[in-house]
Amino acid sequence: MEKDGSQDIAAEIFAQEDPIFRNKSLVEVEHVPSPERIVGRDDEIRALSTELRSAVNGDSPENVILYGETGTGKSLVAKHVAKAAKSNAGDVRIGTVYVDCSTDDTETQAISSIARTLNDEAVTDIRVPETGLAKAAYYTRLYAILDQQYDVVIIILDEADMHPDDQILMSLSRAVETGKTDCRIGLIAISNKVRWAEDLNDRVKSSLQPRELNFHSYDANQLRAILSHRRDAFREGVLSDDVVPLCAAYAAQDHGDARQAIDVLRNAGMLAQRDGSNVVTRDHVEDAKMEAEKDRFRDLIGGLTVQKKLVLSAVTALHKGTDDDEFSMAQIIETYTQLCEATGTSTRSDRRVRDFVRRLAFLDILELRKQNLGRAGGITIYARLQPDHDLDIVHQTAMDDEQFVVADSDAENASLDSF
Template sequence: MDDESGDVAAEIFGKPDPIFEQKSLVDVDHVPQPERIVGRDDEIRALSMQLRSAIDGGSPENVVIYGETGTGKSLVAKHVSKVAESMAEDVRIGTAYIDCSDDDTETQAVSHIARKLNNEDQTGVSVPEMGLSKSVYYTRLYSILDELYDVALIILDEADMQADDGLLMSLSRSRETGKTDCRVGVIAISNKVRWAENLNDRVKSSLQPRELNFHSYDANQLRSILEHRRDAFRGGVLEDGVIQLSAALAAQDHGDARQAIDILRNAGMLAQQQDSETVTEKHVRGARREAEKDRFHDLIGGLTIQKKTTLAAVTTLHKQTGRDEFPTGEIYTAYTNLCQVIGVEPRTERRVRDFVRNLAFLDVLDARKENQGRAGGITIYAGLQPAHDLEIVHEIAMTDDRFADVDDSETTVSK
């Protein structure tokens, strides 16, 4: 049996991939060449204008870039910064890209920035990944900046995930406070349109950011993006209409380029699994569901069990009642029933309202307040956003092992 299994593996590994030629071109994290960046000329031009002074050794503007997931924010920020760095002749420009969903504390972020910008052979400065205090990491970062750069462009992706505003305050005031002679420009990226409005007033005053808004791609732009990835596949394996359908489905949902690419890639994978010689529209429709599941898994898969239970309570109420929204009191009843079934200690109703607000912040739920009058006070209503697939969100919300034996009927709201 072992020999047969080895032969099967050798047979698979020994054959060329029947579907993909350069599969990396449809990896979501693949950074395309400049000629493959589609539909973002205006945004590239606008960001370049804000950073133009960096080329001459001046201070670049601080910029906040808004837009939904998959609208090219990170791609454009990286591209423009790289071009600025390459075109500076007598000015030393350094760039650092930080994902704040990974480095969500100030200490983690400044440590990562310092490591990105450092060249220990030239500076003699050591920057360990951990083990130093925040102030020491800043001291070493400023030493690196003064030694190596005239201008530093620091991209903070998902900047709203930072625990507080300390990083923005320190970076935006670093030259003003005499910590470094290097001119530091911050490019903060967020999916939340109103995120910068909630920054500390001192930070807003120091940062004084220019704002750029990235709109969702339309179907034609998404189709062009996918056409630029066509050579990921072997010639002739994509049936007519596959790229158009992948783009149209993504445009209907979110105008998300990542989703469009993910749908096309998963369609190819599905064709592979089914030993098909071509990728068809049927594969695309099957892949769309998998892409949506992947998107929600990334969005809510890492939530705490308490937040997952809150979300599962809401999706179960949708499934049972067919209604669009529910008062938080009703959600709380379903939540406590579900907690009892899975053996989790329920939190207070006030805390569950906080969970609902957090899920609304993540754009998983819709939430609104309704004034019930002097006697009734304020009631919060919440429900799943209409654009989301109820079955998919419910499935992902209940991925924790503690939900394995749960029957939806067990979370029925008490009458």
């Protein structure tokens, strides 16, 4: 009987040795490196360890807020120090749990996740369903778990600012004081927003009494060292000499984001793999950087309404079609109206368009400038794309929306060519 040709093709591909990657997990963004691979964060590790030191003696650790830009090692350091506290605790029973508040974005979801992670049902005989209980019931089961299993717990709340209120911080920080549990609880709240701690409710700040640690962006040398520690993700000789420095330089120019540097390095390897190349080159890095920028703006712009995307497209079209550096609201409204006609989309009032522009500025996509033209002219608002955004990428991403409805496709193609 003759074999299925498609099965032969798949089997042949699966049997091949990966020519680029030896251990791809080392360049996955969520990978937590071993201590010797952590670069440029000795001071932060020392400071956080000092705040949590009392935990290894069975006493209450300090509550800490870590803040700084994305990709500056906050989550990495928090996980590393919490793990080290647990492994150095001797007879003290320390539990650690990490919660991503961008996923568990309600208090009930977060408490349910904490309870399920810390619970050993064989020890406690307590069942914690993922859903279906009231918030108070999840808290009750959590405290029962803590009392049966632990002397101290360290709870990491990553992206804690994603919660609509601060109640979880209040409840957990006061649990011992209010007699809910005898287990000592230490909170590590992580935020990308530098001023988040200042905006906390006064009662929460009084209860939490947090220490604050600021994580500065990585510089190019630190990023180069971080990537060098992950070179063994690739096979020997696969990376050309300029790949790691270029990935580090790109990330340093933007925000000193280690995640971005790692992401570009990994994607460069994947592009080389798809090209059938045995070497990752500068061209692969540049293409990966472009793809990373597109992905970032797809995430940022993807949630915008069609109307906001049209307003953004009007601004980028003006940038592409003129030599001007910024544009008046009248110019934006005129171009927006033309785009609506070209895409068959209904227009909104001038006032709504101005609101959309302000919203895009709030999201750091656009930059606004006000100019007072006197009694005759009043105040005029000028807008432009934020200077560190890639014009072509933003324009393409904003214009790429299946919700644009056009009655005559030939007219659409002819009209959109001019934008």
